[in-house]
Amino acid sequence: MVQGKFKILDDLDLYKTLTCGQAFRWGLYRDGKFSYAKLDGEGFIWSIVYNNFLALKQEKDYIYYKSSSDKFYIPQIGKTLNIEEFLHFYFKFDKNITELYRIMEKDRILKDALIHRGIRILRQEPFETTITFIFSAQNTVYNIAKSVYLLSKKYSKDLIFPTPEFISKLKVEDLKELPVRFENRVISAIEFSKHVLNGFNLYKLVNYNYELAHQTLTSIKGIGNKIADCILLFSLDFDEAFPIDVHIKNMVFKYYRDELNLKENRSLTDKEYKTISAFFRRKYGKWAGWVQEYLYALSRKPDIS
DNA sequence: GTCCAGGGTGGCG
DNA sequence: CGCCACCATGGA
Numbered sequence: 001m002v003q004g005k006f007k008i009l010d011d012l013d014l015y016k017t018l019t020c021g022q023a024f025r026w027g028l029y030r031d032g033k034f035s036y037a038k039l040d041g042e043g044f045i046w047s048i049v050y051n052n053f054l055a056l057k058q059e060k061d062y063i064y065y066k067s068s069s070d071k072f073y074i075p076q077i078g079k080t081l082n083i084e085e086f087l088h089f090y091f092k093f094d095k096n097i098t099e100l101y102r103i104m105e106k107d108r109i110l111k112d113a114l115i116h117r118g119i120r121i122l123r124q125e126p127f128e129t130t131i132t133f134i135f136s137a138q139n140t141v142y143n144i145a146k147s148v149y150l151l152s153k154k155y156s157k158d159l160i161f162p163t164p165e166f167i168s169k170l171k172v173e174d175l176k177e178l179p180v181r182f183e184n185r186v187i188s189a190i191e192f193s194k195h196v197l198n199g200f201n202l203y204k205l206v207n208y209n210y211e212l213a214h215q216t217l218t219s220i221k222g223i224g225n226k227i228a229d230c231i232l233l234f235s236l237d238f239d240e241a242f243p244i245d246v247h248i249k250n251m252v253f254k255y256y257r258d259e260l261n262l263k264e265n266r267s268l269t270d271k272e273y274k275t276i277s278a279f280f281r282r283k284y285g286k287w288a289g290w291v292q293e294y295l296y297a298l299s300r301k302p303d304i305s
Numbered sequence: 306g307t308c309c310a311g312g313g314t315g316g317c318g
Numbered sequence: 319c320g321c322c323a324c325c326a327t328g329g330a
Contacts, residue, residue, distance in 0.1 A: 021311060137312040143328065144311080182325045184313080224313045245311035267312090269320060296311075 002070045002083055006063040009093040011101075013118025014058035017091070018045060020119050020297055022234045024132055024145040025049070025152075029159070036145040048152070048159050049090070050074060050125055063087060076126055076203040076236065091120055095239075100287050104294065109255045113294035121290055122234060126202050128161040129235035133227045134189045135180050143179040150178055167193035188222025195220065206236050210281075213238060225273045233289040242277040242288045244268065247299040252276055 018026040019037040026047045028038035039045050044055040044066065053068040065083060072086040073079075081089055088094070097120065104110035128148075135147045148161075154174070155162035167190060175186045196202060200220075205213045213236065217228035226245055232238035244252070253265040260279060268276070280288045 133311080136310095138310060138325090139312090139327080140310045140329075142310095179327055181310080181312085181327060184325070188313090222313070226312060230311070243311070246309085247311070267321095271319075300311095 001066065001068060003064075003066040004083070006065060006084055006087050008058075008061045008063060009088070010095070010120075011097050011118055012058070012063075012091060012120055013116075014056060014063060015045065016116060016118055016297070017120050017122065018047075018056075020116075020293060021141055021300070022122055022230075022293065023047070023124060024141065024148050027145070034145070034149040036142055048161065050086070051160050053158070076206050090123055092123060095120075097290075100290055103284070103287060104291075109251075109298075110291065110294060113298040116294060116297040119293055119297060121239060121293060123237065124235045125161065126205075126231065126235040127164065127196065130192060130202065130223075130231050131161075131167065131189050133230045133234075134192065134222055135178070135185050136227065136230070137185055138181045139179075143181075147178040147180055151175070164193040164196040168197050184222065192220060192222065205232075210238055210240055214241070225270065225277070229277065229289075233292075239286045239289045240281050240284075242280045242292045244273055244276060244292075245296075247296055248292060251295050251299045 024036070026037065026045050028035040028040055029046050030040075037045075039057075040055070042057070044057045044064075046053070046055045048054070050072045052072060055066040057064045065087065067083050070082050072081045072083070074081060074086075074089065101114065101117065104114055131151070132144065132148050136144050139147075149159070151167075152159045152161050154170075155166050170190055172183065172186050172190070175189075178186065180186060205216060208216065210232070213232055214225075214228050217223050217231060218225060223231075226243050229241040229243035233241035233243060249268060250265065252260065253262055256262075256276075256279075260276060262272075280291060284291045
């Protein structure tokens, strides 16, 4: 057990960042149950990240932390970090978000999204992120969180996220209770785990360029354009990835219809997805994914925070 | 009851 | 290519 406080190096809204829809394991763990996005009596929010139990609370310019260990092994960079190095890594304090705010202030739509300032993109664990977003298809944040929780509970009492070995040995019937929308989501998760065991190195994608990394992921069955972009943005450091879900699609049709020459609001073809995604990538570069997250926050109903 | 949620695949023209 | 059927949970 390690505890202390970490001086925040750049703008951060801890709660919004952990509950804006990029991470699904932050909340309250009590009595063998998990309540997504809930705080404990002391105002801490809990999770299991990179195999450690971790509790965080923000007070002004500090993050107060309690961790089950001071060692965080980060497979995609092959290094072990201590808790403070980890927080720096996880919240991407190597990026100065005021640069993004200056871009947003000048934009007719994005300036409204500044009410959500403090949201940062996280560096999450890639294998966990992949399985999580495979579960996300046409599903709610609450049910995605519940699915990941039930899967982890099946693996260990500590609620550590399961290994590829464990998931690859599961049968569809073992995961009947997961509230995923389609059975093929469970099948894809199991098949992806087998793919990893057969030698597919997810972590080496950090060294690819965006196009190749995206193409590599979408060539895997069960992973399409949107899920690939979520994996790249939320776990593999591709800040230029621009995932387009239904909310983003609606925002694009509402505010960018003329610029993108879009006609009616219907589901996107593969070509349209790539055109829209590339449009924002060209416009915002390494901030495109962050812009996407602020548009997402703006479009979501204020049920959380 | 109806509507919708951080989608993807395969088949057909 | 574009379009479309299909998959088949749970909360508001």
